[in-house]
Amino acid sequence: MLSPPQGSEHGRLHGDTAGDIRTNIPFLQNVLSNDQFLYGTVDTQFIDENQDLFNLKPVQNRAQRLLHYLGHVMVNGPTTPIPVKAKPSSIDPVIPSVPMGKNYNPPCAHLRYTTPTTPAHRRPPVGFRDVLLREGPEGFARAVRRHDGLLLMDTTFRDAHQSLLATRVRTHDLKNIAPFVSHNFSNLFSVENWGGATFDVAMRFLCECPWRRLQELRALLPNVPFQMLLRGANAVGYTNYPDNAVHKFCEVARENGMDIFRVFDSLNYLPNMLLGMEAAGAAGGVVEAAVSYTGDVSDPMRQKYSLQYYLDLAEELVKAGTHILAIKDMAGLLKPESSRLLIGSLRQRLPDMPLHVHTHDTAGAGVAAMLACAEAGADIVDVAVDSMAGMTSQPSMGAIVACTKGTKLNTGIALEKVFDYSEYWEVTRGLYAPFDCTATMKSGNADVYENEIPGGQYTNLHFQAHSMGLGNKFKEVKKSYTEANKLLGDLIKVTPSSKIVGDLAQFMVQNSLSRAEVEERADELSFPLSVVEFLQGHIGIPHGGFPEPFRSKVLKSLPRVEGRPGASLPPMDFQALEKQLRESHGDDISTEDVMSAAMYPKVFQEFREFTSTFGPVDCLNTRLFLDGPKIAEEFEVELERGKILHIKALALGDLNKAGQREVFFELNGQLRSVLVKDTVAMKEMHxxxxxxxxxxxxxxxxxxxxxxxxxxxxxxxxxxxxxxxxxxxxxxxxxxxxxxxxxxxxxxxxxxxxxxxxxxxxxxxxxx
The missing domain is CATH 2.40.50.100 (RNA polymerase II/Efflux pump adaptor protein, barrel-sandwich hybrid domain)
Known part of the structure; x- marks a missing residue:
């Protein structure tokens, strides 16, 4: 039996380690999860060469806390708010196979975290990330521009599920398919899997750490570049942060495996964008500055955001040192003609700059628009796998692959592999039925050309409307969105400016207010805080300035921010924040935790309170996480490699005088029970x-x-x-x-x- 050597330092530190069973258990758990031990390559130097075996974590009653969570869901329903009454599918997706063979150990010396090996899978093919690690951001950009054919960014891991499933897809389901993507889609430009709403939602609704998602996916998908969405001076939040917070965030993201930073600003406000670009570049990432697109450059009647406006802004971003230039069409407003005009003009003016185009397929014209962009000179376009494409998501990967096959734009992706990939997501999508936009949206909607609602916001806006009792008035919300946009001066609409327009639209519907009534009564209404702060200048200055007299009537004597909002903020004291977190949550606080608290203080606090009560719940499959087990259902939960719980849900007890129910389980053959407060019954009593x-x-x-x-x-x-x-x-x-x-x-x-x-x-x- 393996145990720490008695004469060793570790033996002295932990007393008679060989004779202390409580100390031996975590030591043996470390041994049993060590790859070298599992694959039979140990020798007499094994213990001396693997000092991390002695990082003995205290034994925690994770099983009991997990039962408490399952009991809570069985009594009170999902912990994440459910917008529509639909049950998750009971069918688990079949994970497509990946060949067995040699491990892949990518060059990751610059990363803080240790990249685990993936013994079950052979070394995946060389991908564009290998080019990036070898040649750096500048060489990577040159390789992209020289590449023959059209490159694709896959948004399935991020924007696709944000747009279709309210950002609710869990790391559990992303990890299942990551090795398949690594082996069969190595020629992707990138996989977008982080940033945007995923950072917030992971903690707020999925009860998981966004940094751990990045770490675990990086280990499983080592050869394809990862891409994230960075909201300029807003980082991954809805407000401005001190400059050093944005820099530190990018630094930590890079150390955890992020490669490409798509930097945008919700108002195309250049000072905010320059801060985000500088932070991403200083961290060693690929800077992809994104021009957010609205209006229609091919329509002579829509001249606030003209072709010249976009060309001038693009030139400023190129001068500022972007490695790649993106057009971010967040609402899917690019039509084929405007695509040819915009991308053709950019290609002519910027012949050496890689061009990357992002769109949504809300109206159904996404594939045609992206093919037009490619023909006009775009190097990369965004797609989602077929079963996660269309409507408010991105255009279909399979359609683009098929349409370019045999042409100069050939993607080099095997169509049959797209089918396997799509089949996994088709079944997985069923697990998220309560969040699926198809519960209420049955087709694409060309009315997006009028309301200009971003695809990533559409589902969440619908979700918000349901939670506020406006689910049956969503058509009115969409019309009010158009009117709210006009009230605010016709904005570029993307997070957080799109949220501001959406908040005002719902406020108008909730209070039965027309645009004229809002303008007339602006000095007496209680507007959403986001609207007030926008008018104060808290997210920057919109193109064309603030709407008057509306702004003055709303703000009255409230202060106004001049210039870049974050420029006047004092630097964030990370040491003080870490000390505060350790006092509140104990010493188990990482640099990543500090950054989560810096971005979302209250959300991080609630996330840590959740985990202290229920422990990590990411080991549960998605149906159990959302809906809990059925009575008499038997299932297994793998807490960690080699540690499996056999659980059977037995019964729910009656409500006691304290408003609690006892929930009975069988755990590894033994009877267990937990007391759960019935919050629904408590509400009915109040x-x-x-x-x-x-x-x-x-x-x-x-x-x-x-x-x-x-x-x-x-x-x-x-x-x-x-x-x-x-x-x-x-x-x-x-x-x-x-x-x-x-x-x-x-x-x-x-x-x-x-x-x-x-x-x-x-x-x-x-x-x-």
């Missing part, structure tokens, strides 16, 4: 009064949501227009303002209270 519209001084919730902050106290004198509290629903925050001057007589809510529309927040007695 009645919250409604605000009466004809009673002056009663202030009700303008939308369903959670109370984030109370800004007044009972007995406090308040003035008309003064902020009373902040509500949050699905990332949308609204400040509830005081409707009249007076004194707060009673408050009916507290922070974290969950409210429905018109629930009474507080009462104000009017001044005499």
């Amino acid at each position: 009645f919250h009064p409604k605000a009466l519209k004809d009673v002056r001084g009663q202030v009700g919730a303008p939308m369903p949501g959670k109370v984030v902050e109370l800004r007044v106290e009972e007995g406090q004198r308040v003035e008309r227009g003064q902020p009373l509290c902040v509500l949050s629903a699905m990332k949308m925050e609204t400040v509830v303002n005081c409707p009249l001057s007076g004194t707060v007589t009673k408050i009916y809510v507290s922070p974290d209270s969950s409210l429905e529309g018109d629930d009474l927040i507080l009462e104000i007695s009017e001044n005499e």
Whole structure:
């Protein structure tokens, strides 16, 4: 039996290690998960050469915490909000096979993390990442420009599921298919798998660490470049961060395996973009500056965003040192004619610059537009595998591969492999039925040419509308989106500016307001916080300036930001933040955790609270994670390699006086039970009064949501227009303002209270 040598340092540190079974167990677990040991290549120097065997993690009762999570889902339903009543499919996807053979150990000396080997798979073919690691970003860009044929970026791992499935796809399902992609799609330009909404959603709704996703996928997919979406000065958030936070984020992302940074700004505000480009470049990444596209360059009647506007902006980005230039058509507005005009003009003006085009297929013209872009000189276009393509997602990979086969644009991708890849995702997509846009959207919609809703926002906007009780009014929300965009001055619409337009649109529908009424009553309405902050200048200056007099009426005396918003922010103190996190969560805090807390303080706090209660739940398959087991169902859960739990769900107990139910399981043949609070029953036991519209001084919730902050106290004198509290629903925050001057007589809510529309927040007695 292997155990630490008695005379060794480790033996001294841990006492009589050979005789201490509690210490031996984690040591033996480390041995049993060591690749060298598993594949029989150990010798007498094995222990001395593998000192990490002595990193003895304390034994945790993960199984009991996992049962607690499963019991919680069985009693209360999914922990992530479900927009539509649909059950996840009970069919598990079949993972396409990958040949057995030699390990692949890519050159990763510059990365902080250790890349695990993948013993089950042979070395994958050389891909463009090998070119990048060998030649650096500049050489990589030259290789892309010299490449014969059309290159593809696969968005299936990120934007496709953001657009179709509300960003809800878990790392579990991405890891299953990653080795197949590594072996069969080595000639992809890149796989987009990170950034954008995935960073936030991973912690907020999927209860998993976004950094771990990046690390694990990097180990399984070592030969294809990874690409992420970086929101310029907003990094992966919805606000501006200090400059050093953006730089540090890119540095840590690069160290964890990110290669290509698509940098954009929601307003095409150049100062914000330059910061993101500088941060990505300083980290050693490939800088892909993206011009966000809206309007129609082929329509002489749409001249705010003209061809000249795009050409001038592109030249500024090239001067700033981008390695690759992207056109980011986030709503799918590029038509074939505008594609030929825009890309043809860029190719003529920038003959040596690789051009990469991103679009969505909302109207159904995506394949035609991307083929037109390729013919006009684009080097790379974005696609998603067929079963995850179309509608608000990207154009079909299979269609582009088939249409270019035998031409000068040939992609070099085998169509039959696309079919296998698509089959996996077709079944996997069924697991996410509650989030699928096809529950309500049955086809493409050409009305996108009018409302210009980005594909990545469309599903989430629909999800938000359902959560706010507007699911049956989504057609009105789309029309109001068009009107809200005009109110705000016709914006470039992509995160976070698209969220601002969406928040205003839903606010208008929720309160039955027309565009004219919003303009007329702008000085008295309680607008969503995102709208107010935009008008203050918190995300930058839009092309053409802010809309007046709307801006002045909304802001009144509120301060305005001049110039680049983040430029005036003091540097973030990462050491102080790490110390604070260690005090709150213990010493198990990594550099990556610090960056997560820097980007999303409250979300990270809630994520750590979740894991301290339930432990990591990423070992569960997706159906169990979302829906929990059925009574009498037997299943296995692999906590880690070699450690498998055999679980059977037995029964749900009756509700006790404390509002709890006992949930019974069989775990590895032994009876176990957990007590779970029944939150639905607790809500039914609690009645919250409604605000009466004809009673002056009663202030009700303008939308369903959670109370984030109370800004007044009972007995406090308040003035008309003064902020009373902040509500949050699905990332949308609204400040509830005081409707009249007076004194707060009673408050009916507290922070974290969950409210429905018109629930009474507080009462104000009017001044005499």
